[in-house]
Amino acid sequence: MAAAALFGAATPLAKALLGTVSPFMLAGLFYLGSGLGLGVGIAWRAFRSRGLQSGAHHRITQGELPWLIGAIAMGGVAGPALLMLGLSTTPAATSSLLLNLEGVLTAVIAWVVFRENVDVLVFLGMVAIVAGGVLLSWHPGQAGVPVGAILIVGACLCWAIDNNLTRKVSANDAMVIACLKGLVAGPVNLGIAIAAGASLPSAGTMTAAMLTGLGGYGISLVLFVVALRHLGTARTGAYFSVAPLFGVILSLIIWPALPNLSFWIAAVLMALGIWLHVRERHEHEHSHEFLEHTHRHRHDEHHQHEHDFPYAGDEPHTHPHVHLPITHSHAHFPDIHHRHQH
Structure with a gap:
């Protein structure tokens, strides 16, 4: 956002x-x-x-x-x-x-x-947000x-x-x-x-x-x-x-005018779409394959590993690390650790 x-x-x-x-x-x-x-x-x-000890x-x-x-x-x-x-x-x-x-x-x-x-819920949320964007930019005639x-x-x-x-x-x-x-x-x-x-x-x-x-x-x-x-x-x-909603809001600040009805309907549609996305809960048993990569992380259930460099316990931190195969169940998004088939 x-x-x-x-x-x-x-x-x-x-x-x-x-x-x-x-x-x-x-x-x-x-x-x-x-x-x-x-x-x-x-x-x-x-x-x-500079001079701080950490992984690559x-x-x-x-x-x-x-x-x-x-x-x-x-x-x-x-x-x-x-x-x-x-x-x-x-x-x-x-x-x-x-x-x-x-x-x-x-x-x-x-x-x-x-x-x-x-x-x-994600599909319906996308439809609502796009509908709001279309309405926001629609000028009849x-x-x-x-x-x-x-x-x-x-x-x-x-x-x-x-x-x-x-x-x-x-x-x-x-x-x-x-x-x-x-x-x-x-x-x-x-x-x-x-x-x-x-x-x-x-x-x-x-x-x-x-x-x-x-x-x-x-x-x-x-x-x-x-x-x-x-x-x-x-x-x-x-x-x-x-994004267009924020653009219109700033436009109204720069060039003051009373928002028309389509603005308020578009705002409601976009808010509905966001609400639908926030309500989503995708949870099922899934398997993680062996994976080695680098990104900023904390030591959560997906990041249980040792360090091959002096580690002071600071989190989050960044270094190359390995994910071993594991099968478990929890709510998740299709993030960099959950790109599995269904």
């Missing part, structure tokens, strides 16, 4: 900046601000932890690199490019409506391709279906694939993943903007755009990756789909 709030808040701020900055230039500054800001955060974190830090393995490269290519390069091309020929109302497809496509790919389990709509649908598909690929590397350092996405997508989008004839804006506008990107694209993505680690793709995508 925090990731959705930050991302949703970036939309009205982007609208305020778009009057003086081209769409590709703005996207590039958003991503670059995200990558550079998180890079500074990673450097500061490393500086503060996160290292993206060679087998995970294709997933990460695919996620960056789809979500940081192809998605924004298709969106900007689609926006150039598609009415704003239609664009907002079509962007709700990202959550639906994310869930469909997770359920159909990656075989993530779906319960009735203004919507059309231009050719650019296909490009926007393509952008949503790219981001949905990005979300599912990112889940495959979500056990790694979320700040590093988000930082890499920003550092790649930023220069690519800036290059496209400059090639199209755009010029860099003033220093003040650049700073505002990069700070907005750090919050709405950087920190938001860090939280999104952590959510993928603990909730799975479809559920994380569903919660993230409430």
Whole structure:
């Protein structure tokens, strides 16, 4: 929800900046601000932890690199490019409506391709949240279906694939993943903007755009990756789909106006969807296969292991560790430890 709030808040701020900055230039500054800001955060974190005894830090393995490269290519390069091309020929109302497809496509790919389990409450919650998003962005009489709509649908598909690929590397350092996405997508989008004839804006506008990107694209993505680690793709995508609601709320603060009836109905639908998700309890006997990976953890029932380095008892902590085969029953989400078949 925090990731959705930050991302949703970036939309009205982007609208305020778009009057003086081209769409590709703005996207590039958003991503670059995200990558550079998180890079500074990673450097500061490393500086503060220097000299501390602990296990090895996160290292993206060679087998995970294709997933990460695919996620960056789809979500940081192809998605924004298709969106900007689609926006150039598609009415704003239609664009907002079509962007709700990202959550639906994310869930469909997770359920159909990656075989993530779906319960009735989760499915109904997704339907309610998406319905709220559609209602929130629906403007009767203004919507059309231009050719650019296909490009926007393509952008949503790219981001949905990005979300599912990112889940495959979500056990790694979320700040590093988000930082890499920003550092790649930023220069690519800036290059496209400059090639199209755009010029860099003033220093003040650049700073505002990069700070907005750090919050709405950087920190938001860090939280999104952590959510993928603990909730799975479809559920994380569903919660993230409430981002437009936060965008509208901030818009009403910046440009005061009395919310219309559709806003309140959409808010109720999204709240209903979240309530359905919170009520879910997925519990059954399941088996864990042998697994070795690295992520931030506490010594719960899934993490009973010895340490091959000086350990002072601090938790949570990060180091490579092994999970031995075990069969048990408890309530769980399709997180990084529960990706079993049903």
